[in-house]
Amino acid sequence: MTALNTIADSIAGYDQNDMPVDVVRDFLARMIEPIHGTETVDLWDALDRIVASDVISPINVPPHDNSAMDGFAFHGDSLRAGEPLRLACIATALAGHAWSGDVAADQCVRIMTGAVMPAGLDTVVPLELTRTTDDGLVEIPAGALRAGANRRRKGEDLEQGSVALARGELITPAALGLLASLGLARVDVKRRLRVAYFSTGDEILKPGEAPREGAVYDSNRFSLFGLLTRLGIQVVDLGSVKDEPEQLEALLRRATEDADAIITSGGVSGGDADHTKALMHRLGDVAFWRIAMRPGRPMAVGSLSRPRGDGRCVLFGLPGNPVAAMVTFLAFVRPALRQMMGCVRTEPPLLQATSTETLRKRPGRTEFQRGIVSRAADGTLQVCTTGNQGSGVLSSMAHANGLIVLPHASGTIQAGDSVEVMMFDGVM
Structure with missing residues (x-):
């Protein structure tokens, strides 16, 4: 894995104290390497x-020429412009039962969808376009179809x-x-990617524990579990750890034993109790960024040495605020993990929608606002925010169906302007 300072030196605009979102993505794309190993x-x-x-x-798929419709198969060169065509039906071809025989120019074969086209026949008229004459012939109206219609070709x-x-x-x-x-x-x-994750902080409570003053329940552990599980990877839940250097170091070393990547939440800002920084620097090659985005400004990325000396383990340190942790995961970690998995498509597509309200923003940072996309009366997509965009308002993520992505250079968006939206369906 390339050293972080080498990658940083190769990227224009790299500033770990004010990292644009595009620079972060460029950095991670250069840093991440696909895992080795396959299975059948x-x-x-x-x-x-x-x-x-x-x-x-x-x-070949399909393995033979076959009918795309229930109808009648015939010679397409029998069609005459401006004239109806009358044919005698001489047999029936069923799907899974090939019919063999000779069919004259004034004859046809009743055929079912998927049935093999009889030799020499190249056109199928749908049943509903025909009528049966008084003398029992199949009549095809003038101009009803062209030669070759409704035939699926072998290997098509x-x-x-x-x-x-x-x-x-x-x-x-x-x-x-x-x-x-x-x-x-x-x-x-x-092979499946193996990702270990845990939460950090003295204030963390497990669901089911009694509340206490100054403490919060650990939502990040469950949000990250859901996000990781949706990726189809092998998830290693290491629980939570207090802000105690010895415990944190022991958990990090345990995580490096078998995981390809480690994700932590909390402990990457500038607080006095944030021991994650010092430990990560000691255990590996780690950079700490302040990203020009909202929510989710602090983040750590790098690699930790494995105890057996066989390669390195990728590390992502996410902020502790619940929404910030999820947004940084969706914006950066998910694409990076998909790259590690060996996937050729790492970024989700963005949809265009019309904002139904003014979205206040200042240039110089990328904003990910929680939004609800719906269909307007004219059939186009529209989006509104969920209201309070605070990084601790996790309920807004639960109510949203996408993130409104406001680019680094843009300012306030007016109602009626077009915006890009990262839909949650398919990414979380």
């Missing part, structure tokens, strides 16, 4: 895994020998079905 799994266990090597299609979806899924693709439900359509029962995937 059954399709039933492949959902949300990352393809380890190109999957080559062993067959995938040709034998082509790449069905490329290395680094996420196996989604659709990709899972695609692999099954090739007749594959197993697939090579990257």
Whole structure:
């Protein structure tokens, strides 16, 4: 892994006391390396895994020309402009039961969706476009369709020998079905990423403990558990630790034993009790940033040495405020972990929506405001905030369905202006 100071020297605008969001993303993209190791799994266990090597299609999909509709198959060159076509139906072709026989120019075959096209036939007229004449012929109205209509060609979806899924693709439900359509029962995937996480702070209470003055319940541990679980990785929950250097060091060393990455929440600001900084510096190569963003200004990133000396473990130190921890995870940690997983698509797409209210902001920082996206009367997307945007107002994250992303250089957004939104569906 490249030393942090080497990466910092290569990035224009690097200032650890005032880091623009784009610089943070650039830094992490240069720092993170994909994990090694693959395994072969059954399709039933492949959902949300990352393809380890190109999957080559062993067959043509579809394997034969077939009908895209229930209707009648016939010779397309029998069609005449401006004239109806009348054909005698001589047989029926069912899906899964290929029909063989000769079909003349004035004949057709009743065919079902997915059935193999009889030899020589290239066109299917949908059943609903036809009528049966008094003498039992199938009549196709003039101009109803063109030659070649409603035929799926052999290999139209995938040709034998082509790449069905490329290395680094996420196996989604659709990709899972695609692999099954090739007749594959197993697939090579990257091994699961292992991420350990814990919360820090004397003020932390576990759910179920009796309240006490000055203490708060540990929401970060559960929010991070949910965010990590949605990534399909191996989650190692190490609980919480007080602001005591010996306990913190023991937990960090324990985390480095088997994890690929460690996430902490709390202990990365400038407080007197924040021992995380000193320990991280002693245990590895760590940088502490003040990011030009809201919420989520303090963050630590780096790597810690493994006790066995076999490589290093990536570290992400998140702020302790609940919303700030989630926002910095979504903005930086999630894309970095997906890069570690070997995924080719690390950033979620942003949607465009119209703001229904004025969003006050000053230039010089990126803001992630909690928003609710809905559909306006004209069918376009609109978004409003959830109200109070304080970094400790976790209820606003629960009520929101996305983050309104206001860029570094922008100022106040007026009602009616277009904004970008990171939707929660698919990222948390």
